[in-house]
Amino acid sequence: MMNFILRRSSSCLPPPNRTFAVAAYFTSLLHPHSSPNSAAAAVAVVSPCLAERRREFHFKSGPLDFKASLPRLAESAVDDYIYDDNNNKDEGLEISKLGISNDIVSALAARGIARLFPIQKAVLEPAMQGRDMIGRARTGTGKTLAFGIPILDRIIQYTAKHGLGKYPLCLVMAPTRELAKQVEKEFSESAPNLETICVYGGTPISQQMRALDRGVDIAVGTPGRIIDLMKRGALNLSEVQFVVLDEADQMLSVGFAEDVEIILAKLPQNRQSMMFSATMPSWIRSLTNKFLKNPVTVDLVGDSDQKLADGISLYSIASDHYAKASIIGPLITEHAKGGKCIVFTQTKRDADRLAYAMARNYKCEALHGDISQSQRERTLAGFRDGSFNILVATDVAARGLDVPNVDLIIHYELPNTSETFVHRTGRTGRAGKKGSAIIIYTNDQARNVKTIERDVGCRFTELPRMTVEGGTGDMMGDMGGRSGGMGYGRSGGMGGYRNSGSGRSGGYSSSYSGEYGGASSGRPGFNANRGGNFGGSGSSRSGGFGEFGKSDRSSSFGDFGSGRTGRFGDIGGNKSSQSGSFFGSFGNKHE
Ligand SMILES: Nc1ncnc2c1ncn2[C@@H]1O[C@H](COP(=O)(O)OP(=O)(O)OP(=O)(O)O)[C@@H](O)[C@H]1O
Secondary structure, eight states: EEEEEOOOSSSSSSHHHHHHHHOOOOOHHHHTTTTTTHHHHHHHHHOOSOOOOOOOOOOOOOOOOTTHHHHHHHOOOOOOOOOTTTOOOOOEEEEETTTTTTTHHHHHHHOOOOEEHHOOOOOHHHHHHTTTEEEEEEETHHHHHHHHHHHHHHHHHHHHOOOOOSSSSEEESSSSSHHHHHHHHHHHHHHHTSSSSEOOOTTTTHHHHHHHHHOOOEEEEEEHHHHHHHTTOOOOOOOOOEEEEEEEEEEEEHTTTHHHHHHTTTTTOOOOOEESSSSSOOOHHHHHHHHHHEEEESSSSOSSSSOOTTTEEEEEEEOOOHHHHHHHHHHHHHTTTTTTEEOSSSSSSHHHHHHHHHHTTSOEEEEEESHHHHHHHHHHHHHTTTTTOEEEEEEGGGGGEEEEEEEEEEESSSSSHHHHHHHHHTTGGGGGEEEEEEEOOGGHHHHHHHHHHHHHHHOOOOOOOOOOOOOOOOOOOGSSTTTTOTTTTSTTTTTOOGGGGOOSOBBBOOOSOOOOOOOTOOOOOBOOOOOOTTTGGGGGGSSSSGGSSSSSGGGGGGTTOSSSOOOOOOOOSSGGGGGGGGOOOOOTTTT
16 A cells, blocks of 8 residues: 655645646546547537437446556655645645636636645545545545545546446445535536436435436435445446545444445446545554555645644533533633534434523524434524524534534533544534634543543643532523533443443432433432423433433433443444544444
């Protein structure tokens, strides 16, 4: 495997005319069987820009026989990408001068994108060369277009020469529906003449089957629905030339990897495979050899640098479990200053409860995997367009989501892993903007905060502790804090959260309504229990959060470390020990 680490660079790429020459050269390698003349003729007949799409002309993908001369060329690419630390004022690379299809150039220009971001610059040449690739760059730095532009360009060239096919030439897989939709949108907006489809669960499959039947150039989707469509014979992957695993470390983690492998096994051997993420934990290296051929690693993060995007200010604040919910309002008021804020919880139920309580004083909605797909989409659209400005979400929103101008991230509960911290935090400070993130931790979790600092190469500014005024009518007072927190280090065996005593019977509500039954401390019902909207009507049983632990695994605190694994490092059957979780098991795979 040839690796080269790229730091944020300036004079990375060769002059535009050379890039153009390289692109043109590889284009000719890609399609050696088409002479310039026949290509021109083909353009005249079927170019998507010039003619209506003619799906009935279906051409089998030609072999991608460009690998022979790659080592030499890749080496020259390495030279080009070597970073100059003293010269890191990146002016970007003018997209219009790269020889990229006019369709793409004008579509990007219409979106205000005229210059490549560094990762896009770094990826362009090896991607045009057809190299398999591992790409890492910080959150919000444009990885989608880094793989998108070269793929789109090559598909445009290919269809210009070979005509439009029925089956997708490119498959992109993403871990969540929202991210899949976003990637598909980015593709379709960047090459409006190509046919794209997004396939994901929670929506009628028949519609997707019909669209596939009409013919597509690019399919983006989540693994479950992709397999479903394959099994029904509606999605034929035999012509895929490009496959991308977005959020690759999550896609190759326990819980996803099996599905991904099934899909990859159905793809032609002769293809270009790329994996992208802001985090590439070391375990991923051993796996990549399984899926990639002689991959080049384009890494704009590096081992020693801090892993977060620039421009994100980090704060930490210590709080007791029961007080967390009470301090969140003041934190948002102070740090989000009326802008957009995402509050991350660990469980769906917590997201619901917190959102419900906060909605009394803020415009706020919940997002998690138990919400219907149509509602999820409405919620995200509302958050994007500013109909409300506080999103309380599980880690379903941690990765990839690109909502412009999120000012503040609050880790209401600590993330499972340092990688998740990076992704959650990366929902702010995107595309060069500024943002803030606050991590709320209990005394027991102080070590975890240090672990994050060490892993991520960052420093939190500690905020002064806030005092909780019980029964003051503070908007979150009802929650009485929450959740039993994470119980890190207390429950024995790391992940055996069941035994920590938290969140199972605890009815502690510091104030009046008892809607949430309070939570955390495991003390028996100390709950005003009048309202009881959630958590068992605040009844005499246990009140509020006392219900945790008896229902479905993924939304239940009581099920943390549910005994399935009982191992340190497992995240409820998702990433498992691969990702070095520093909490116990959460059983939160798809949130
Ligand atoms: N060259 C560019 N010029 C201006 N804006 C860009 C450019 N490239 C990408 N963007 C915008 O930057 C934002 C972040 O891009 P993107 O979502 O691809 O980031 P990412 O690196 O994939 O982040 P994450 O790791 O969180 O998934 C998007 O809104 C995208 O449209």
